[in-house]
Amino acid sequence: MNRNFHRPWHMIRRVAGVSAMCLLGLTTLSTSLQAEDILSLHASTTELSFQLTTARSDDSHLSGKLAPVAVQQFALQQVKALGSLQNTDQGWNSAQLDFSPLGPGTHSWLVNAHIDGSRVGYLIITANLKGKLQLSEYGQGEHNPYDLSLLQQSLQRHHVDLKELSRGGNIQLRYAFPLLAYWQVEQSGADIIYIDATNGDTLPNGVVEAMERKSQDEQTPTLSSTLPVTVQLQSRSAERSNVPSFSADPIYVQPDFDPADNLLWITSKAVPVTSLQPLIQQWTNQQAIVFSADDNILYGGPLPVSGYQVWRNDDRSEQIEYVAIGGHSSVRRFVPIDTLIEDGHFYIFKP
Known part of the structure; x- marks a missing residue:
């Protein structure tokens, strides 16, 4: 990479x-x-x-x-x-x-x-x-x-x-x-x-x-x-059987920082990430995380990973994991972690 x-x-x-x-x-x-x-x-x-x-x-x-x-x-x-x-x-x-x-x-x-x-x-x-x-x-x-x-x-x-x-x-x-x-x-x-x-x-x-x-x-x-554009909207207070039964967990926000303040992460080994859990473990260990894309120009540079939120089905059989990137010199954006995994890697800020 x-x-x-x-x-x-x-x-x-x-x-x-x-x-x-x-x-x-x-x-x-x-x-x-x-x-x-x-x-x-x-x-x-x-x-x-x-x-x-x-x-x-x-x-x-x-x-x-x-x-x-x-x-x-x-x-x-x-x-x-x-x-x-x-x-x-x-x-x-x-x-x-x-x-x-x-x-x-x-x-x-x-x-x-x-x-x-x-x-x-x-x-x-x-x-x-x-x-x-x-x-x-x-x-x-x-x-x-x-x-x-x-x-x-x-x-x-x-x-x-x-x-x-x-x-x-x-x-x-x-x-x-x-x-x-x-x-x-x-x-x-x-x-x-x-x-x-x-x-x-x-x-x-x-x-x-x-x-x-x-x-x-x-x-x-x-x-x-390809999409049912004729579906009619109903009042929010009305019962809608076609609305998926899922909800969002509380947002977990991490302290903000600038990846340019410490460049040691550039020479470190990427954290193996296939889901949100490895990142949660690093935060539990008081480690800040940097996301760096293979083509950083599309992301505005390496960005702090500044939080996460998990969406779940009511029966908790499925979930979608969103990770927050940015927040220091750019907008904090919650994006699917699968997108980030495909585009780049995660690093410990101070290895």
């Missing part, structure tokens, strides 16, 4: 001058954002605001325009699991869900959960090559990918002129399998800029474009041909 240490492009980030209230309600974006819309609502040099169109998850606001009904129903199933812990619900059960498609042809959707403008968390739902919907990642609390403040900072670093961008440019939300969330910024007469949506770093054009070509070659099946 290639264990190339990829230090994040920008380890120290400027704090954007965007107040929390300015960003509330701005977390759901249409697939393509016209630059003139950005410019017209550009209140100051440190604030970005967008006129957004959203699809609501409650019964009176169903829409298949931004997400098919099957996707909306699948999202409600995941929210039901996340809200199954009465003492640590964090508002999932009463949250409103907004849907945004993540680029043409990707068959992925960003779902933001909020209550009266306060963020509860997010989901990213993806249709795999067989057309089956899956929860690719999720997060708790106010931080989520596609944060406008990160986009604003990156545009400033690239000296992107919003007036110039408004003359034929646009910004798209994109998502590449398995876990690359990014912005695509198109400018008239200039190269496309790709920006990591989890940390604001600039992505190499060649790498992203190669991934996009590969995705197109795989020809992911259309959702309508």
Whole structure:
């Protein structure tokens, strides 16, 4: 395996001058954002605001325009699991869900959960090559990918002129399998800029474009041909026999750290991991864990493993293990441990 240490492009980030209230309600974006819309609502040099169109998850606001009904129903199933812990619900059960498609042809959707403008968390739902919907990642609390403040900072670093961008440019939300969330910024007469949506770093054009070509070659099946998009949503309080009986265990969060603070892990042997248990054992031994992907550029560099959550059937016969990565200089994302095992390895931070 290639264990190339990829230090994040920008380890120290400027704090954007965007107040929390300015960003509330701005977390759901249409697939393509016209630059003139950005410019017209550009209140100051440190604030970005967008006129957004959203699809609501409650019964009176169903829409298949931004997400098919099957996707909306699948999202409600995941929210039901996340809200199954009465003492640590964090508002999932009463949250409103907004849907945004993540680029043409990707068959992925960003779902933001909020209550009266306060963020509860997010989901990213993806249709795999067989057309089956899956929860690719999720997060708790106010931080989520596609944060406008990160986009604003990156545009400033690239000296992107919003007036110039408004003359034929646009910004798209994109998502590449398995876990690359990014912005695509198109400018008239200039190269496309790709920006990591989890940390604001600039992505190499060649790498992203190669991934996009590969995705197109795989020809992911259309959702309508493989999923029951005619299924109707019902009220959350109503009985739904088609909702799987599973719930989420409490979240276990580990102390945050920066993998760049101690590089001894690079020369150490990877921890053999085929499930969550070896990681739990290391945490029991007071060891911090680093995840390093074979191609770290797609993850924004080696990341701290900062927690986990297990989803179980009610009879506990099956479980899905999610591991939290990031949280220091990027968004903390809960992703399937099987995805991480396939993409890279785990190391003890201070061997």
